[in-house]
Amino acid sequence: NAGVTQTPKFRVLKTGQSMTLLCAQDMNHEYMYWYRQDPGMGLRLIHYSVGEGTTAKGEVPDGYNVSRLKKQNFLLGLESAAPSQTSVYFCASSDNYEQYFGPGTRLTVT
Amino acid sequence: AQKITQTQPGMFVQEKEAVTLDCTYDTSDPSYGLFWYKQPSSGEMIFLIYQGSYDQQNATEGRYSLNFQKARKSANLVISASQLGDSAMYFCAMRDSGTYKYIFGTGTRLKVLA
Numbered sequence: 594n595a596g597v598t599q600t601p602k603f604r605v606l607k608t609g610q611s612m613t614l615l616c617a618q619d620m621n622h623e624y625m626y627w628y629r630q631d632p633g634m635g636l637r638l639i640h641y642s643v644g645e646g647t648t649a650k651g652e653v654p655d656g657y658n659v660s661r662l663k664k665q666n667f668l669l670g671l672e673s674a675a676p677s678q679t680s681v682y683f684c685a686s687s688d689n690y691e692q693y694f695g696p697g698t699r700l701t702v703t
Numbered sequence: 704a705q706k707i708t709q710t711q712p713g714m715f716v717q718e719k720e721a722v723t724l725d726c727t728y729d730t731s732d733p734s735y736g737l738f739w740y741k742q743p744s745s746g747e748m749i750f751l752i753y754q755g756s757y758d759q760q761n762a763t764e765g766r767y768s769l770n771f772q773k774a775r776k777s778a779n780l781v782i783s784a785s786q787l788g789d790s791a792m793y794f795c796a797m798r799d800s801g802t803y804k805y806i807f808g809t810g811t812r813l814k815v816l817a
Contacts, residue, residue, distance in 0.1 A: 634792065641804060651804065693750075
């Protein structure tokens with residue numbers, strides 16, 4: 594039982610490049626979330642999903658897109674990376690109680 | 704709008720002492736959930752404790768207890784008998800029962816002194 598996994602763990606991008614972060618969960622949870630964590634700002638919700646095929650905007654959605662084509666996967670895309678998107682990204686899933694978090698992806702945009 | 708406020712950026716506590724980490728929240732919804740998470744220096748997020756808005760009793764999990772004062776909209780975390788391994792960042796969070804969104808506070812960094 595792997596729980597929540599994130600791929601990749603680290604990435605360095607140049608401004609303007611694109612990439613996709615993959616989140617996978619094996620707990621059959623309906624709800625999945627993408628957060629970014631910046632120093633002094635806690636976790637801020639980017640996008641979330643309440644079921645397969647659904648997505649919704651969170652607190653800081655600009656510059657990101659998401660897709661949930663399969664229940665177990667939640668993808669976060671950056672179409673044109675900017676230095677302001679340098680952050681640690683966490684994925685989480687939930688069964689409507691506590692959230693289970695992935696280990697995080699450290700992204701640096703130069 | 705919903706909001707979580709943690710006013711203590713950093714706290715120190717002596718080993719074996721108890722410590723209270725403050726959390727206040729703001730919501731107009733009658734149904735909500737309150738959570739505390741621990742983030743050690745290794746970076747992972749660890750669930751500690753949960754309190755539902757309709758729960759009459761304060762939640763407890765081992766050395767962790769949640770001091771829930773609904774009228775004051777506070778959900779303070781109490782750690783009893785602090786251990787060196789409790790040194791970490793602690794986040795208070797609230798779940799909106801209607802939208803299933805979670806909102807996090809900015810965190811409190813706790814340092815346990817030997």
